[in-house]
Amino acid sequence: MLSRCANPDCGVPFDHGHGRFFRFQQNSQRPPSAPNSHSVQHHWLCDSCSKTYTLDYRAAIGVLLSLRLRAPNDGYIPLLIAEA
DSSP: OOOBOSOTTTOOBOOTTSSEEEEEEOOOSSOOSSTTOOOEEEEEEOHHHHHHEEEEEETTTEEEEEESSOOTTSOOOOEEEEEO
């Protein structure tokens, strides 16, 4: 269950009426731990953080916190918030 904003520098408590919700389907190479397990990750950015950041999933890495608007090749490095 979600409890806080996915931005590790924020920590605002989850509010289903505000912010932005993300679901990512993981393509795990590992066998599921239980017969009814699934590979969907849920993350949420609070209203304030969702204006500046977005979340991206990369199969070999995981979920990354990235700036929404940035110049190409500006050297910005996204922050890993959940491993693949």
